[in-house]
Amino acid sequence: MAPIERTATGVWRGDIKGGKGEIDSPSGVLQTTPFTYATRFENAKGTNPEELIAAAHAACYSMAFSNYLSQQGHVPDEIETQATITLDNGSINKMHLVTRGRVPGVDEAAFKRFAEEAEKKCPVSNLLRNGLAITLDATLM
Incomplete structure (x- = not known):
């Protein structure tokens, strides 16, 4: 490509x-x-750079996870990811992903394993990984 x-x-x-x-x-x-x-x-209504980074990460990870599952023969019905970014003392130092999905034929253990593997393949995760702690919680719906 x-x-x-x-x-x-x-x-x-x-x-x-x-x-x-x-x-x-x-x-x-x-x-x-x-x-x-x-x-x-100050949490006023409107956007900010951190929100946009979190949105990009949530979207990218959901797509990467869907792609990885599909490559493993498990096309998901839905993958939903929430990304929470932490700005502390002028530095962005953490991103926490919470992902949930509906995937026919996949049990909870496999879902968590696939989620971890997909996180390693997410382009935005890979961009952020060197300067940021990325954590992940995965739940099958």
């Missing part, structure tokens, strides 16, 4: 606390999407 490139643009105007920013992506999913100090550090 040929290399795939994706882009996004982030703009910040002003100082860190009083300024504001916006994020855009060519796909149109992010269109002048605002973010501020408050959305990042």
Whole structure:
């Protein structure tokens, strides 16, 4: 497969606390999407870089897990993953994945084993792994 490139643009105007920013992506999913100090550090409504990283990881892992299961002969009905990222003292240091799935013909032990193997194959996990502790909980629905 040929290399795939994706882009996004982030703009910040002003100082860190009083300024504001916006994020855009060519796909149109992010269109002048605002973010501020408050959305990042004070839980105000809106997005932030950490939320976007967590969303990317959750989506990528769900796809990687589905692909791995399918390669093992077990096409899932559904894989759902929640990613929780931790920003502590100015550093992102942890990502915790909680994944649940419905996979016909797979028991809980096999599901957990497949989940661990799939995490090793997830491109976003592999990008983040060197500077981040990644933990995983897997539950068959």
